[in-house]
Amino acid sequence: MNHIKTVGIIICLCLSTNLSAAGFEKKIEKSFDVSMGGTLDLDSDVGSVTITQNSGDRVVINVMLTATASTQHKAQEIFDEFELSFVNNENNVKIEGDMLNHSLWRNNQLKVRFNVTVPKNYNLDIKTGGGKIDVTDIKGNVELKTSGGSIVLGKIDGKVNAKTSGGIMTLESSTGDAILHTSGGSIHIGKVDGDIEARTSGGNIDVDVVQGNLKASTSGGALHFRNVNGNLIGKTSGGPIEAQLSAQVREPVKLYTSGGNIKLTVPADFRANLAASTFGGHVFTDLPVAVQGKIDSSSLNGLMNGGGPEVSLETMGGNIDIIRNAN
16 A cells, blocks of 8 residues: 555656646737848847748748746746847838846746748848757848857858857858858858858868858868869868869968868869978879979978969878869
């Protein structure tokens, strides 16, 4: 009998715990008539943000608040700690979210999700104090900032400036310049028609196609660059570097790693003033290099195909290979 009573008490306690941690939701909906070319300015202390496009000339806003509380009354008290304001000024829409009691968010008692649809041709200026930002195909300039969360962008017909204090970043494509900074996480970029600046304090950086110049750095991770048509600067404090230049460049190329191999693929007629050195491996190339002075297996300095812009390759521990493009 004592055993049965003990089980009963445990079951009652479990049920009581579940009931005391129920989730209550509150939905806020707004919509504004606008014209293409305006700007959505969203500035919230907390919350994840999803932006998609619609086929009309309206900004449609859905905000979902989820409170963890024992009763509806206590949930409403939590909801009251988050203030929202909406302003429509001609073609521009501004949303502000103020968290009056930040401990509710830190303790996961309140979650905020913004789902906004905008016209296809619309600019974005999005800032959140904590949460993921997800933007699908947009024609316009995009400014994004989150204090903690990943940033995912689709096809952007315009410029991109995105920063997160911690999270991965992906960009499918951009027709303008792209700046992506994260304090911790990998960065993947598809195709960018302008210049790229990518920086992470810890993670890999991967770029498929860049028509302009590329500057990338990571404090710990690999660098992979394919089809770079402009100038290139890449630095990692720990990891390999693989880069492919699709055409002759006019400005210096600089690749540096504290620990890893460097592989640079260039056109067969690529011209450069080459300076390559390693402190723990070999240097190899299958392109013609005119060398003056001593030839060393761990360094190669000379004129490649008659000379051109400076190409500096350096690793503190690994091999360096400069290979002609097979195409």
